[in-house]
Amino acid sequence: MSILVYAESEKGKLKKTAFEVASYARALANQLETNVTAVTINAESTEALAQYGVDKVLAVNNPQLDTFNARTFAQVIKQGAEAEHAEVVVISATANCKYLAPLLAVELNAGYASNVVAVPESTTPFAVKRSAFTNKAFEITQIDTPVKLIGLSNNSFGLVEHKVELKTEPFSPSISENNITVASVDKTTDKVTIADADIVVSGGRGLKGPENWGMIEDLAAVLGAATACSKPVSDLGWRPHSEHVGQTGKPVASNLYIAIGISGAIQHLAGINASKVKVVINTDSEAPFFKAADYGVVGDAFEVVPTLVEKLKAFKAQQ
């Protein structure tokens, strides 16, 4: 019996979410007195997983797996789970993991809880806390199947170092063809994505027009942040749809979310509430965002943001 995690990588490099699922699995393994095994797919180096409590890596290396395919990846993880007699399988909440998770749950006959935010409240019965109602509430879900699949919400557990001895073994699962072919990928590679970002800088209709986004990008650049926007901003075509965050857009669970010229409508807040610290910059002190934020500046974005960028540059230079 053990816990299995899928440690995702991109272009051979392990992602931060890989270390987060490892940290989570380690905490759970300590609770259950068992080991953590990770499956990696075409990761160049697996060493760093030792830092986060992974005892063993099943390293899959196969050029057929260079392109993500949900069903094939689910098959690989399933075979890893079976080889290890895993009782709990932990994956992250990236777009790819959310895609493969339900397929994996069917393959493993596993009960699946998504958006999990903490280690189990109890392990017999197995009950975990997950976010529901788009961050407006938490739900305790009990999984009764022998194998359990946990989808861990990004940034909910964090990275916890726990150094162990790691052994890496090659693993060659069987792979069958399927009917889904990726014809092309269109991805901005030079920018931090909302899903990966620790900090997200987001602009709303208060910015008046797309020509004013330079200062948002400057602020994001000093902070190493991803850029995002409210729904009307993407609807108006000021920013790409992929930046729309909120209840009907992308969820944000960053450490810091900075909302500029965003009123804080319930549908916007629902999607970003999982962020740890929220800052609002808005001319209207009555804007609902002030009720949801930790820090606020009542002021004109066109003055506040450029000054903040300059001050942050100076601050960063000092660091």
Next chain:
Amino acid sequence: MKILVCISHVPDTTSKINFTEGDTKFDTNGVQFVINPNDEFGLTRAMWFKEKQGAHVTVVNVGGQETEPTLRKALAIGADAAIRVNMQPNDGFSVARQLAKIVADGGFDLIIAGRESIDYNGGMVPGMLAGLSQMNFVNTCIGLEIDGDQVTAIREIDGGKETITTTLPLVVGGQKGLVDESDLRIPNMRGIMMARQKPLTVVEPIASDARAKSVSFEKPAPKGAVKLVSPDDLDALIDLLHNEAKVI
């Protein structure tokens, strides 16, 4: 082409979320229910296939009688038929099992569901349905074209999108982007009248076990008051973010 659109009946996005019966049940008091927004995009795309390619569109919900107005609304928007599986859903898996039965019996070529319901946020029903039915699956779908049984779909990925080619039969987890928001339809009088004549079939569920069950709910702890910083003293903000919140 026979299309099945899975419709989840969810509280409107502005709803206050409360619980009753010792925090074990969602409090429906004063809550307005709507078609799950992700499903509304899917339904509208299905209407396009109906109008341009002659598709037949059935909508389905697994739920109690209280969801029928939502199904009627989908009929008023233009779906041809509705099915309600008479069961209170207890988890995503058991819903997927019921839907798989409907799919097997109905011979559907394309099943459009939402990438996630805004109440339970499971994000699992379409994928499980695809897994159980051994069908192709595209999640977070923001573009869908069908020519014969050839499919071109666009999937939103972290930081961009990818184009996928596949074949019918297919299950789609849809969302905003599948159609333009301005194309979403509000039922008109004629649609509402016609919906009354359309079939809404109630079928009894097959036996299915829940694999994950909801035990209880809690609301997030109330937040402390916002700390205001003067626009003339942004150093104070940097200091708070650095020393107090420790996020920069």
